[in-house]
Amino acid sequence: MATTSEPGASLIGASVKRKEDQRFITGKGRYTDDVTLPGQTYAAFVRSPHANATINRIDASAALAMPGVHAVLTGADMQAAGVNPIPPGWLHPGIKIAEFRALAVGRVSHVGNAVAVVIAASPSIARDAADLVDVDYTDHPAVADAVAALAAGAPQVHPDAPGNVVFNWQLGDAAAVDAAMAGAKSVVRQHLVNQRLIANAIEPRASLANYDAAADELTLYVTSQNPHVHRLIMGAFVLGIPEHKFRVIAPDVGGGFGSKIFIYPEECVVAWASKTLGRPVKWTATRSESFLTDAHGRDHSTDVEMAFDDAGTIVALRVKTVANLGAYLTLFAPAVPTYLYGTLMSGQYNIPAIHVDVTAAYTNTTPVDAYRGAGRPEATYALERTMDVAARQLGLDPAELRRRNLIAPDAFPFQTAVALQYDSGNYEPALDKALALIDYPARRAEQAAGRAAGTHIGIGLSAYIEACGLAPSHIVGSLGAQAGLYESGVVRIHPTGKVTVLTGSHSHGQGHETTFAQIVAQELGCTIDDVEIVHGDTGRVPFGMGTYGSRSGAVGGAALFGSLQKVKDKGRRIAAHLLEAAPEDVDFAGGNFFVKGSPSRTKSFAEVSLAAYLAHNLPPDMEPGLEATTFFNPSNFVFPFGVHIAIVEVDTETGHVTLQRYLAVDDFGNVINPMIVDGQLHGGIAQGAAQALWEGAQYDSNGQLLTGSMMNYGLPKAAFLPMFETDRTVTPSPVNPLGVKGAGEAGTIASTAAVANAVLDALSPFGITHLDMPLTPARIWSAIHGSHGGN
Amino acid sequence: MTEINVSVNGRGHTRDVEPRTLLVHFLREALGLTGTHVGCDTSQCGACTVLLDGRGVKSCTVLAVQANGGEITTIEGLATDGVLHPLQAAFRETHGLQCGFCTPGMILSAVDLLARNPSPSEREIRHGLEGNLCRCTGYQNIVKAVQHAAHTMAGGASAVAGD
Numbered sequence: 001m002a003t004t005s006e007p008g009a010s011l012i013g014a015s016v017k018r019k020e021d022q023r024f025i026t027g028k029g030r031y032t033d034d035v036t037l038p039g040q041t042y043a044a045f046v047r048s049p050h051a052n053a054t055i056n057r058i059d060a061s062a063a064l065a066m067p068g069v070h071a072v073l074t075g076a077d078m079q080a081a082g083v084n085p086i087p088p089g090w091l092h093p094g095i096k097i098a099e100f101r102a103l104a105v106g107r108v109s110h111v112g113n114a115v116a117v118v119i120a121a122s123p124s125i126a127r128d129a130a131d132l133v134d135v136d137y138t139d140h141p142a143v144a145d146a147v148a149a150l151a152a153g154a155p156q157v158h159p160d161a162p163g164n165v166v167f168n169w170q171l172g173d174a175a176a177v178d179a180a181m182a183g184a185k186s187v188v189r190q191h192l193v194n195q196r197l198i199a200n201a202i203e204p205r206a207s208l209a210n211y212d213a214a215a216d217e218l219t220l221y222v223t224s225q226n227p228h229v230h231r232l233i234m235g236a237f238v239l240g241i242p243e244h245k246f247r248v249i250a251p252d253v254g255g256g257f258g259s260k261i262f263i264y265p266e267e268c269v270v271a272w273a274s275k276t277l278g279r280p281v282k283w284t285a286t287r288s289e290s291f292l293t294d295a296h297g298r299d300h301s302t303d304v305e306m307a308f309d310d311a312g313t314i315v316a317l318r319v320k321t322v323a324n325l326g327a328y329l330t331l332f333a334p335a336v337p338t339y340l341y342g343t344l345m346s347g348q349y350n351i352p353a354i355h356v357d358v359t360a361a362y363t364n365t366t367p368v369d370a371y372r373g374a375g376r377p378e379a380t381y382a383l384e385r386t387m388d389v390a391a392r393q394l395g396l397d398p399a400e401l402r403r404r405n406l407i408a409p410d411a412f413p414f415q416t417a418v419a420l421q422y423d424s425g426n427y428e429p430a431l432d433k434a435l436a437l438i439d440y441p442a443r444r445a446e447q448a449a450g451r452a453a454g455t456h457i458g459i460g461l462s463a464y465i466e467a468c469g470l471a472p473s474h475i476v477g478s479l480g481a482q483a484g485l486y487e488s489g490v491v492r493i494h495p496t497g498k499v500t501v502l503t504g505s506h507s508h509g510q511g512h513e514t515t516f517a518q519i520v521a522q523e524l525g526c527t528i529d530d531v532e533i534v535h536g537d538t539g540r541v542p543f544g545m546g547t548y549g550s551r552s553g554a555v556g557g558a559a560l561f562g563s564l565q566k567v568k569d570k571g572r573r574i575a576a577h578l579l580e581a582a583p584e585d586v587d588f589a590g591g592n593f594f595v596k597g598s599p600s601r602t603k604s605f606a607e608v609s610l611a612a613y614l615a616h617n618l619p620p621d622m623e624p625g626l627e628a629t630t631f632f633n634p635s636n637f638v639f640p641f642g643v644h645i646a647i648v649e650v651d652t653e654t655g656h657v658t659l660q661r662y663l664a665v666d667d668f669g670n671v672i673n674p675m676i677v678d679g680q681l682h683g684g685i686a687q688g689a690a691q692a693l694w695e696g697a698q699y700d701s702n703g704q705l706l707t708g709s710m711m712n713y714g715l716p717k718a719a720f721l722p723m724f725e726t727d728r729t730v731t732p733s734p735v736n737p738l739g740v741k742g743a744g745e746a747g748t749i750a751s752t753a754a755v756a757n758a759v760l761d762a763l764s765p766f767g768i769t770h771l772d773m774p775l776t777p778a779r780i781w782s783a784i785h786g787s788h789g790g791n
Numbered sequence: 792m793t794e795i796n797v798s799v800n801g802r803g804h805t806r807d808v809e810p811r812t813l814l815v816h817f818l819r820e821a822l823g824l825t826g827t828h829v830g831c832d833t834s835q836c837g838a839c840t841v842l843l844d845g846r847g848v849k850s851c852t853v854l855a856v857q858a859n860g861g862e863i864t865t866i867e868g869l870a871t872d873g874v875l876h877p878l879q880a881a882f883r884e885t886h887g888l889q890c891g892f893c894t895p896g897m898i899l900s901a902v903d904l905l906a907r908n909p910s911p912s913e914r915e916i917r918h919g920l921e922g923n924l925c926r927c928t929g930y931q932n933i934v935k936a937v938q939h940a941a942h943t944m945a946g947g948a949s950a951v952a953g954d
């Protein structure tokens with residue numbers, strides 16, 4: 001095992017224990033709500049109890065009369081002060097953008113929509129006063145379901161989005177699909193609901209703003225996965241604060257899973273209120289507020305048609321999806337059911353003709369945006385669930401059907417029918433490895449024997465691909481992104497040779513303080529304790545895009561790697577000068593520069609660092625100092641892939657599912673820290689399996705959230721899950737110098753389909769071909785007993 | 792306001808509190824011990840778990856006045872003289888944490904679990920941590936951490952503080 005005190009040891013690929021753990025296991029983590037500023041006040045929000053209503057009047061007089069209340073502010077106050085609506089970050093042609101104000105003006109469009117804010121001396125006074133704010137509403141009919149919202153005569157969510165259509169988006173060759181379908185041997189059709197989920201990072205969202213009038217500078221602490229993006233959008237678009245007068249700090253962040261990417265109303269309100277009142281203002285969500293206001297995920301209703309020839313080869317795929325985007329468009333929302341979804345529809349398969357048609361709808365529900373995997377789990381579920389339905393209809397083993405359709409290893413780079421070009425891949429070895437590790441024939445034999453004895457085992461496969469490492473800026477720009485998706489990395493060598501790294505990536509559990517330090521230590525031959533990783537502070541770090549879309553290693557790590565090469569190169573020239581050798585004759589290894597062929601002529605990295613800062617004896621024309629900045633803009637996405645297999649047992653008496661085994665074989669390219677990658681997979685698998693079995697947000701027809709707390713939303717607990725088994729194949733990515741891909745979302749992308757397929761496989765003797773998720777005991781029991789004619 | 796006397800991590804505190812103040816808010820706001828976290832408002836997540844008179848309690852469900860006269864251990868007080876409790880060390884060793892937000896409550900629940908059952912099975916650990924939610928780890932390495940610590944503690948490798 002590599003330790004922190006072995007300079008020069010091969011650190012990339014070693015399961016180094018995490019540097020950041022010391023503070024977390026001793027209670028010294030510093031999350032946003034842990035920060036307290038002198039004179040701090042507290043915000044509490046007045047929220048709409050209605051899903052669709054007109055605001056007639058807001059009477060704050062009783063609240064204002066309470067001792068300790070500093071102010072009650074409304075949307076009208078914000079509008080009068082020139083605060084703008086929060087814009088979405090991706091656009092499509094014809095998109096209808098409903099005004100998303102931090103505090104509603106005139107109308108509310110979902111339960112929990114913020115209407116006013118109370119600023120008070122303590123959290124309890126603020127909460128009590130918020131309850132005294134009297135809002136008079138006229139309630140209107142609401143619509144929560146996207147398919148219902150698109151039907152004629154549905155209640156209108158926004159007057160300027162007729163028929164509740166946000167946009168219609170299509171990808172692929174419709175005519176080619178029609179022709180291939182017409183000539184196909186068989187067409188498999190399946191309707192699939194990918195239910196709405198709620199991220200539920202265990203740390204609730206929080207923000208604390210402090211306006212310093214003397215410096216005319218605003219500082220915002222916020223639970224953010226991307227503090228520079230927060231600063232850019234809040235500063236330039238919403239609040240009108242110039243970036244050099246606005247500092248955003250995302251300190252320790254307790255999990256994100258996408259839900260902390262977006263610019264939320266609450267942080268805009270506390271930032272503006274702090275400036276307006278001249279005092280620090282803090283807000284921390286209650287879990288109930290998290291359920292109502294954190295952006296939700298998924299929520300698709302999809303029809304899949306997959307056409308085959310008589311050899312079981314897919315000849316065409318047609319996918320028609322209705323995506324529920326909720327009441328407003330948050331940052332990534334337009335991209336999730338489109339570019340992050342439709343482009344993945346080829347999966348690992350050679351499908352010559354694909355057409356994807358997505359209609360996004362406004363509904364009177366919480367906004368829907370990226371949640372772990374963001375579009376790619378939905379695509380994988382649509383494709384992989386349909387593959388299992390097809391295998392049953394065609395009378396083929398699901399593993400065999402997949403194998404027949406895999407893209408051949410010599411076909412890369414492979415141009416899919418849905419825009420993406422896969423740069424690399426080798427899919428069959430992962431399938432073979434997964435089948436061998438689980439001993440697939442033995443499991444099928446066990447299943448058959450069990451069925452005879454009355455036990456119902458199910459085996460489910462999921463072969464996935466994801467495009468991550470977001471993203472090549474020129475591509476996303478041409479697709480409607482209002483930003484580039486490069487990353488920054490600064491390597492600052494101090495005169496003693498110690499290293500400070502400034503990265504635009506953000507860790508909210510990913511362990512960058514360790515993995516990035518591993519890259520530095522490996523490249524410079526120092527120990528990881530010689531390296532400090534700084535992230536999450538726009539006051540210290542150059543502009544960066546943050547962490548989501550499994551991009552930190554592949555984009556942020558690559559930026560860091562680029563800067564390391566630059567400082568090594570300058571160091572080499574300094575060393576050559578000091579050693580009176582030509583730079584090309586100087587090598588660097590184990591933390592020392594030395595003249596090739598005469599290893600005794602050497603300068604340590606620390607000596608060279610000091611020389612760079614003393615500047616007494618540098619090559620002519622060389623500037624003093626040793627520091628480099630790199631903005632890495634990837635040339636393509638990276639494409640992790642793998643095969644996951646779930647084994648479940650269904651108790652047909654109760655409908656209860658036990659997840660017995662779960663095996664993941666993944667290809668993440670080179671892996672910097674296997675321990676951390678496995679940990680990410682475990683968490684991802686748990687979230688994906690939870691979608692298959694337990695989680696699902698439910699609204700009633702009036703737009704009231706029925707699953708608004710941890711009591712009635714099925715988050716997985718330790719007892720629900722087995723030990724996951726993980727293994728890998730290694731196909732390095734060619735698009736970044738580290739050869740890494742992304743690992744943060746793969747578990748979630750693959751596991752939902754694997755677990756759902758396993759349950760439906762177990763239920764096949766009952767003639768049940770498909771059930772929508774979550775596959776709860778009630779749903780399974782009803783289906784079994786329905787299939788038996790009621791008993 | 793009501794006066795309470797509590798010992799927290801071995802130090803006595805006498806404070807006036809509002810009767811409705813929850814223990815977790817008392818610890819975080821009055822004493823500045825922000826290692827104890829709040830993750831929910833329905834007593835589900837366990838992020839707020841502390842030891843009260845040696846037993847794990849969810850400090851969001853205990854009023855500060857109910858803790859009057861009690862001895863409380865929070866995550867900040869679990870190490871003794873700079874030596875980590877075996878569970879703290881085990882969480883680091885087995886990568887039992889990612890974002891770290893559930894971790895203080897998870898560790899203190901595990902202290903309680905091992906005090907009641909020093910060599911639990913995997914199943915007993917999973918059921919014993921029923922009151923603690925983690926969204927990052929899928930629980931796998933948390934279970935391993937508890938197994939690892941149980942092993943260390945059975946070997947008497949290091950002093951056990953906090954109970």
Ligand code: FES
Pocket residue numbers: 828829830831832833834835836837838839840849850851852
């Ligand atoms: S804060 Fe969630 S159980 Fe106490």
Ligand code: FES
Pocket residue numbers: 202254255509887888889890891892893894924925926927928
């Ligand atoms: S480590 Fe993040 S919630 Fe457990």
